[in-house]
Amino acid sequence: MALAIGVVLIPPDALRDFSISLNELAWKNGKGIRHLNMQENLPHISLALGSIDEKDLSAVQDLIGQAARSTGSILVSVDKFKYQREKKESSLCIQNSPELQRLHEFLVTGLKPLFIRPVQEMFLEPVSEHALSVVERYADDYAFENYWPHITLQCCEAEAERFPEKQRCKELAVFHLGSGCTCKKKLLSIALS
Template sequence: MSQIAIDVALIPPDDITQLAIKINKTFSDTVAENYVLDVKTCIPHITLAMGLITEEQVSEVSKKLEVLAKKFSALVLKITHIKTSARPDGKVISGLEIERTPELQKFHETILDEMNSIFTYDNVQKEMFYSPPPVNEIPMFWVKGFAKTSVRENYKPHITLGVGEPKDIINPVKFVASKLALCHLGNYCTCRKVLFSTKLEK
């Protein structure tokens, strides 16, 4: 059974998605890095959980997400600022930092608990990611370390903007996120293909 690298994510509403795409277009390395945000093949998103599943488990995970979505209301979220961090090669990756509200934290942890017996993190291979574009070592490192470095008290919700640093400061922005998606991850843990989506509708 072949495994794929997946992301359980919130897809922001159109205005926030377009904001991320607009900022991404200002980065000089966007095309060279194959990190061109759009609404279909490189989708702005807020990761809730990631890991490896078999292709046969897509249906099982989708059903679990559909059940969970009926237990949670749409989430009122807030972009607080832009955060930058350096890659090992010195290039900068930027993201819109999201306030970690109690409701978002609870949803994140509920999904982790629900998927604990399904998601794995061992033996991550490039072939498990969506391609093209080509996959480098970075997403393998991120997926492998996700359960140890980025969950529960270490959860840092954000929308990655791409490789580059925004020229302008953004003001805090509130928005409502209701779309929950299961995505096939590509290079840099981008959401390259939506495998399933539903809406939070408690």
């Protein structure tokens, strides 16, 4: 069996709760796309996306363990909203830092040899051709100098007067992906100290 996976940073509580509250407000205003929640659509900061053979999950676990030992917790802050008109979707832009960029590059470099071509059956639910393409092309089109750390809010429009203060992400996780490259099922997790 093969899996479409996302290796992600779990945001600190304040940023996670802020993201969920913006999503809930968008739903109240008729602008929601997918519900963010703590069960099966967790707000997250993607570090790498791809599809792997399930037998390679232990290699992924080893890699995130190495990353956790060499990185430690990552300080993150939101610097702005971004609205993508073509996708009709808002995101919280996370200010990139040398530590975050290094972690991203370490993970993509280590995972890329394991990646295989994604197909629908690798996801936990049906996905669009765009989502398939993102997972397939992530290492080539969205990584390294093209890396854009963000939290997708799963809504059309979002606004707030203030963003949460800088805080540390203390968990690195691997999720089985669902529709829209959402984090549906946690497969692995490791604390960042």
